[in-house]
Amino acid sequence: MTDENPTAITRAEVEHVAGLARLGLSADEVDRLTHELAGILIHARDMGELDLSGVEPTAHPLPLVNVVRPDEVSPSLDRDEVLAAAPAVQDNQFRVPRILEAP
Amino acid sequence: MNAIEIAASVRAGEVSAREVVEGYLATIDAGNGELNALLLVGEQAARAAADEVDAAVAAGNDPGPLAGVPVVLKDNLCQRGVVTTCGSRILEGWRPPYTATVVDAVTRAGGIPLGKANLDEFAMGSSTENSAFGPTRNPHDPTRVPGGSSGGSAACVAAKFAPLALGSDTGGSIRQPAALCGVVGVKPTYGRVSRYGLVAFASSLDQIGPFGASVTDAALLLDVISGHDRRDSTSIPETLTPVSPTLENGVAKLRVGVIDELTNGAGVALEVRAAVLAAAAALEAAGATIESVSLPSTQFGLSAYYMIAPAEASSNLARYDGVRYGLRVEGENLAAMNERTRDAGFGPEVKRRIMLGTYALSAGYYDAYYGRAQRVRTLITRDFNRVYEGCDVLLSPTSPTTAFKLGDRTADPMTMYQSDVCTIPTNLAGHPAMSVPWGTGADSMPVGVQILAPALAEATMFRVARVVEDAAP
Numbered sequence: 001m002t003d004e005n006p007t008a009i010t011r012a013e014v015e016h017v018a019g020l021a022r023l024g025l026s027a028d029e030v031d032r033l034t035h036e037l038a039g040i041l042i043h044a045r046d047m048g049e050l051d052l053s054g055v056e057p058t059a060h061p062l063p064l065v066n067v068v069r070p071d072e073v074s075p076s077l078d079r080d081e082v083l084a085a086a087p088a089v090q091d092n093q094f095r096v097p098r099i100l101e102a103p
Numbered sequence: 104m105n106a107i108e109i110a111a112s113v114r115a116g117e118v119s120a121r122e123v124v125e126g127y128l129a130t131i132d133a134g135n136g137e138l139n140a141l142l143l144v145g146e147q148a149a150r151a152a153a154d155e156v157d158a159a160v161a162a163g164n165d166p167g168p169l170a171g172v173p174v175v176l177k178d179n180l181c182q183r184g185v186v187t188t189c190g191s192r193i194l195e196g197w198r199p200p201y202t203a204t205v206v207d208a209v210t211r212a213g214g215i216p217l218g219k220a221n222l223d224e225f226a227m228g229s230s231t232e233n234s235a236f237g238p239t240r241n242p243h244d245p246t247r248v249p250g251g252s253s254g255g256s257a258a259c260v261a262a263k264f265a266p267l268a269l270g271s272d273t274g275g276s277i278r279q280p281a282a283l284c285g286v287v288g289v290k291p292t293y294g295r296v297s298r299y300g301l302v303a304f305a306s307s308l309d310q311i312g313p314f315g316a317s318v319t320d321a322a323l324l325l326d327v328i329s330g331h332d333r334r335d336s337t338s339i340p341e342t343l344t345p346v347s348p349t350l351e352n353g354v355a356k357l358r359v360g361v362i363d364e365l366t367n368g369a370g371v372a373l374e375v376r377a378a379v380l381a382a383a384a385a386l387e388a389a390g391a392t393i394e395s396v397s398l399p400s401t402q403f404g405l406s407a408y409y410m411i412a413p414a415e416a417s418s419n420l421a422r423y424d425g426v427r428y429g430l431r432v433e434g435e436n437l438a439a440m441n442e443r444t445r446d447a448g449f450g451p452e453v454k455r456r457i458m459l460g461t462y463a464l465s466a467g468y469y470d471a472y473y474g475r476a477q478r479v480r481t482l483i484t485r486d487f488n489r490v491y492e493g494c495d496v497l498l499s500p501t502s503p504t505t506a507f508k509l510g511d512r513t514a515d516p517m518t519m520y521q522s523d524v525c526t527i528p529t530n531l532a533g534h535p536a537m538s539v540p541w542g543t544g545a546d547s548m549p550v551g552v553q554i555l556a557p558a559l560a561e562a563t564m565f566r567v568a569r570v571v572e573d574a575a576p
Contacts, residue, residue, distance in 0.1 A: 014458070021417060021461040022424070023454060024442030033458055036516055040459060043517055044406040047475050050482065057477030058484060060307045060337075061293045061533025067336040081200040087431035094426050099437045 008038040106172045106266040106320040110213070113171030116160050120153035120171030124215055127173045131218070131264045138240045140249070140258040142178050143186060144218040149173065152215045159213075166213030169327055174209050175259040175268040178219035179226055180311070181300040182206050189302050190224040190234035193448025194429045203300025204335070205269060205311050205328045212327045217265050220255030224450045225420065226276055226304045228252045229522035230512065233452045238509055241284060243548055247506040250280030250522075253314070257284040260314045267324050268314040273305050274408050275501075275526025277312045278538040282501035282551020285540045287321040287568070288314050290526075292558045293533035294339035296325075297332030305415035306337075308408075308530045318539065318568045322347045325561065339559075346565040354570050355390035357563070359383060360494035362555075363397045365525045370503045375550055378541040379500055382552045385574035386498075386567065396490045396497065400482040404528040407483070409520055410463045410476035411531070416453075417460030423448065455516060484532045491557045496567050500525050501538035501551035525553060535561050539568045542576035 014034045018025045025033070079092065088095040104112065104123075112118040128146055135141050156166045176182065179189045181199035188194050206216060223233035231239040231254025239254045241247040242262040249258040253270030257280035260268050270277040272290035281288025289312040296311045303309060311328065315321035326345045332338045365371070366379050387393045425431035425444035432447045434440035449457070463472040490497065502522060512519040529536040535558070538551035552571060556564035 009462070013462070017458055017462045017465060020465060021457050022421075022438065022441040022445055023449070023457060024439070024446040025454070026446075029446075029454070033455060036455060037459055037462065039515070039517055040409060040520075041462075041472070044410060044472060044476075047403050047406050047479050050400075050403060050479065052475060052478040052482075055478040055481050057474060058480040058531075059477060061484070061531075062337060062339070064294075064337065064339075069333050077200045082427075085197060085200070085428040087425060087429075096426055097434060097437050097440050 008041040009034060105317055106169070106315060106323055109172050109266060110168055110170045113156065113160065114165060118171070120156035120215065121150065123171045124149050124153040124173060124217070127217060127265055134262055134264065137245055138242060138258055138262055139237050140221055140239050140255045140262060140264060141175065141218045142188060142221050142236055142255070145185065145216060149215050149217050152210070156213050156215070167211065168323060169209060169212040169214030172214050172267060173217040173265045174214045174324070175217050175220050175256055175265040176206060177222050177253050177256050177268070177270045179222060179271060179302040180206060180269060181302070182216060185219070187219065187302070188236065190222045190236060191448065191450065191453070192235045192430060193423045193445070197428050199300070201300060204297035204332045206300065208328050214327070220253070220259055220268060222255055223252035224453050225302070225416070226252040226271055226273060227416070227452050227456055229275070229279060229519050231255060232509060232513055233450055235450055240509070241506050243285060244506070247508055247548065248283065250283035250502065250506065252276040254280045256314050257281050257286055257288065260284070260286045260316055266316060267320060269311060270314060271301055271309055271311050272530065273308045273412060274530050275523040277314065278526050278536060278551070278553060279502045279522060281314060281538040283506040283549065285549030286314055286316055287318050287537065287539055288312065289321050289325055289537040290529060290535060291325060291329065291561060292535045294337050295343060295535070295559065295561070296328050297330070297335040297338050299332055299334040303419040305412040306419060307415060308412060318565060318572045319350060321537070322350055322565050343559065344562050346562045349562050350565055350569050352566050353389060354386055354567055357391045357495045357567065358493060359386050359391045359393050359567070360396035360490055360497045361393065362401070362497050362499040363395050364399065364401050365499035368503065368524065370521055370524065371500055372504045372544065374544040375500045375503060375505070378550045379498055379552055382541055382571045382574070383498055386570055389570045389574070396494060398486040398490060398528070400479065400486045401528040403479050404483055404531060405520060405524050407476040407479040407531060408523070408527040409459070410472045411480065413456040413460030414463045414473050415460070417457045417464065420453070420457055480531045483528050487528070487532045487534060495556070495563055497555040499553045499555065501553040505544040505546055505548035505550060529555055534558050535564055537564060537568055539571045540575060541571070
């Protein structure tokens, strides 16, 4: 919250975050998002006014922990039905582009 | 006929479910071209389901409390084998291999799933203008938005395309469109209704709930869909109190708090504020006590929400990678395929939230944005808990304004996000809240009053809603 940069986020940071999010953004989209995200982040700095020392974070509204079900056999999703929705399938598996370079 | 009357007539054999369904299909056929409220109308399946209900009645069996009542589903609720889009190109053509628990509950109660309603892409928006399949228009004035993200569901009930609809509410996505379309919309307690089969947006906030033309109709549907489901690990494992049996119990001696920060906030239209105060006066006349209450931390709700919801969304939407379902745009390697697919498949608002959420969770910014927002969430919950020690329910506006014109708030994301300022705090706390119509503004568009209650106090909330509904102009 002590960031002195009035633009809040740089174009380079937007490009870095797009890589993390696996979004192949166009140059125009990067420009627009740099501007829009800066506006949202500057608004979010109003939270800096609050004294949050000693306040625990809330991740979830319910006090439920370690929810388990009985260990019983029950039907799974139908394999053919699931594979039928995939863009590419081979040998009952999801087919994806090469992820390793040839040796 | 309202939903209660339809179910009673069908159960009594006075009207056939098939006649009911044909009537609504004709209304949809005449009106959906202009409103674009429904992305898909399941005519044949609806007719078949209606015939089953009629066969049960003919055989002397009771089809259930929703006998022959058509129910529209927001298009982020899965029905096995039925195209589910979430308003996104990235899922276009996808047919889920499973059915949402709420849809099973509707069918088991004799209800007829009628079609899939338009929505902001992945439920991200406040106007239904973010759908990849075009905006939905407000039935009261087609130049205006129906609200969002469940704008299609709200518009369907307002346009009498169906007596009941289901939506989802992450930051106001049921209540705000209900207010803008002049119908009743309910966000139940987090965990009251199973989310199995709801496509996830922000998992610590999302909740499914009903729309109806009246409080009584909304109560009927809420009672059908409430209950524990072991297929949703966030489902509350307790016996729940139904809301319908006590609807007419009145509000004598109930303590009602009017939330100062949300009712008197800078962006709240005078006519909306006047509606909340008039509803409070009506409750006082019916025997409740009224006081003004302060929840100072709710002023930071918008900032906290627009870190937490995008953060969770950025994680949930990582699954749309072109591998297992939906769109794929080929690339020279896996990363390039992922990037091209996601760039082509997601619309601008979804990309904005994925980017915002990824940033808020990334190294160096986690504590300043996401971590801080989670602590603000704690303060908001504490504020509610403190105020509920002295109040049974709270009142505020649902939306700061009546329905706006298409295109009015699309230029700047923060302007659109402000539409949710009154509804967001409830989601952060996990509590229930609902919107009930209260007349119209100077523009003749509907105004909604929001009624908020502590966790699992829906029965009390609905008693208050019934009194507000009867007193409304």
